[in-house]
Amino acid sequence: xxxxxxxxxxxxxxxxxxxxxxxxxxxxxxxxxxxxxxxxxxxxxxxxxxxxxxxxxxxxxxxxxxxxxxxxxxxxxxxxxxxxxxxxxxxxxxxxxxxxxxxxxxxxxxxxxxxxxxxxxxxxxxxxxxxxxxxxxxxxxxxxxxxxxxxxxxxxxxxxxxxxxxxxxxxxxxxxxxxxxxxxxxxxxxxxxxxxxxxxxxxxxxxxxxxxxxxxxxxxxxxxxxxxxxxxxxxxxxxxxxxxxxxxxxxxxxxxxxxxxxxxxxx
Amino acid sequence: xxxxxxxxxxxxxxxxxxxxxxxxxxxxxxxxxxxxxxxxxxxxxxxxxxxxxxxxxxxxxxxxxxxxxxxxxxxxxxxxxxxxxxxxxxxxxxxxxxxxxxxxxxxxxxxxxxxxxxxxxxxxxxxxxxxxxxxxxxxxxxxxxxxxxxxxxxxxxxxxxxxxxxxxxxxxxxxxxxxxxxxxxxxxxxxxxxxxxxxxxxxxxxxxxxxxxxxxxxxxxxxxxxxxxxxxxxxxxxxxxxxxxxxxxxxxxxxxxxxxxxxxxxxxxxxxxxxxxxxxxxxxxxxxxxxxxxxxxxxxxxxxxxxxxxxxxxxxxxxxxxxxxxxxx
Numbered sequence: 271x272x273x274x275x276x277x278x279x280x281x282x283x284x285x286x287x288x289x290x291x292x293x294x295x296x297x298x299x300x301x302x303x304x305x306x307x308x309x310x311x312x313x314x315x316x317x318x319x320x321x322x323x324x325x326x327x328x329x330x331x332x333x334x335x336x337x338x339x340x341x342x343x344x345x346x347x348x349x350x351x352x353x354x355x356x357x358x359x360x361x362x363x364x365x366x367x368x369x370x371x372x373x374x375x376x377x378x379x380x381x382x383x384x385x386x387x388x389x390x391x392x393x394x395x396x397x398x399x400x401x402x403x404x405x406x407x408x409x410x411x412x413x414x415x416x417x418x419x420x421x422x423x424x425x426x427x428x429x430x431x432x433x434x435x436x437x438x439x440x441x442x443x444x445x446x447x448x449x450x451x452x453x454x455x456x457x458x459x460x461x462x463x464x465x466x467x468x469x470x471x472x473x474x475x476x477x478x479x480x481x482x483x484x485x486x487x488x489x490x491x492x493x494x495x496x497x498x499x500x501x502x503x504x505x506x507x508x509x510x511x512x513x514x515x516x517x518x519x520x521x522x523x524x525x526x527x528x529x530x531x532x533x534x535x536x537x
Numbered sequence: 538x539x540x541x542x543x544x545x546x547x548x549x550x551x552x553x554x555x556x557x558x559x560x561x562x563x564x565x566x567x568x569x570x571x572x573x574x575x576x577x578x579x580x581x582x583x584x585x586x587x588x589x590x591x592x593x594x595x596x597x598x599x600x601x602x603x604x605x606x607x608x609x610x611x612x613x614x615x616x617x618x619x620x621x622x623x624x625x626x627x628x629x630x631x632x633x634x635x636x637x638x639x640x641x642x643x644x645x646x647x648x649x650x651x652x653x654x655x656x657x658x659x660x661x662x663x664x665x666x667x668x669x670x671x672x673x674x675x676x677x678x679x680x681x682x683x684x685x686x687x688x689x690x691x692x693x694x695x696x697x698x699x700x701x702x703x704x705x706x707x708x709x710x711x712x713x714x715x716x717x718x719x720x721x722x723x724x725x726x727x728x729x730x731x732x733x734x735x736x737x738x739x740x741x742x743x744x745x746x747x748x749x750x751x752x753x754x755x756x757x758x759x760x761x762x763x764x765x766x767x768x769x770x771x772x773x774x775x776x777x778x779x780x781x782x783x784x785x786x787x788x789x790x791x792x793x794x795x796x797x798x799x800x801x802x803x804x805x806x807x808x809x810x811x812x813x814x815x816x817x818x819x820x821x822x823x824x825x826x827x828x829x830x831x832x833x834x835x836x837x838x839x840x841x842x843x844x845x846x847x848x849x850x851x852x853x854x855x856x857x858x859x860x861x862x863x864x865x866x
Contacts, residue, residue, distance in 0.1 A: 334741060360743035368738065376726050376733030376798070385723045389743035395752050398719035399712040405719060412720065452742055 320508035386451025584757030593729035598658030604780030606765025636758030678776030796851020
């Protein structure tokens, strides 16, 4: 927050980048998300934690519109995105990664990231089929942009390999590179630390901070407390679809209800 | 980037040389006719290859668009006196439009349901061709369709059509390669859910799967329509029997045979399909006198079983497999 207030050149934008109001989702009798409201401030890293089945992934799927909400409202930069298609939501500037990796295994590493440039290029079927000069320029730009993302994420050496040949942790990084290639304003990370070693989590924390410092707001769902407590500006705790706590990592760690529901005595 | 695509120019050049040389070396009119059919089905199969091999959408209805191309060309040139080339373009536009409208409905379905829905297109259009007597001439069809001409030259001979059709194949092959190598090609592959794509990931990156499914369906319809127009001008005759169920099945066999996700596969598949089938048709009566052509259906079955069993990635994967064997041994 103070970071934004400090920058004097740019006009201060205090509207939250994402605002979820009274979000509700029920699968039959099962309530996955229960009247949930929260705001994501621009430039923040907001972490959502909670036990398995707390509704974290469902919430992500509702934000980028894979699943419709049963009730409530969602505003991205003040605009309602409740009725938009996932592709439209992506075009507005929300990108995401997946808990279960969704890499394109029928393409090379660099091509995966090039798909991430889809929204930043225009060539349609006729224009590309006829190989109009602008599509050739565009293709080169898409390739260069993808390569520079790979260089940033230290994946350049593997650019022409199959994504499946990468170790698991690197596959997760690749998915992040692909999402970043869309140049999002808000990046949703679904359990980025799942399955990673302690060392890899440290590198991931640096990477996520770097992405945030590049001006991208981050909303992440995570189990691994060592990641969350190290990087989050604010933390929201979900349990059975309801918010049971919200605050800074320090506040959350001393919140009685959160401790009994989720964290346990260790924290 | 550039050097990734370079081998393609070499294989294209080789392809063009082979296509040009064949009629010069092989003078048999019968074989030229087979060459024409290979070319026509290569056109249809290139469209199906993009649709099925790249985007993962099966279609058993390509004969409908092949037929629309044929009948629109026939009707416009004979009943309205439209220039055949113009008629061919109008036919392709009409096929594309039909594919767009029908695609919006059928492409909501997936897998087997999509196969059945597109099969329905094949049957519906066959029925229209056969029954709308005042327009299509019914089961007897329409004879006397004018020949095509280029400048002052009227194309009357089979080898004229052989070269014309293969010129179309070449242009459409290059067009298709360009599409495949572009953002559109990547978008198509990104939605191929049982060959490594993920519709979910595609959507999250701003790709609308429905939009690309419809577009590629329209493109495949245009390809089939060109084949249909060329076919009727070559034959000077159109009858509904050319656009039945089997006409939709051939391209499916061809793409499977050649290799899904490979444009060369569509061409190699078409060539092998017709050569083996014709070989069978010639061979069986020699071995067992008194039999007629029905045995070629055995050849198709055999080809599919062998390819599925030993070459799941199709005939185009043979060089890769040989290379792997070599490095192992």
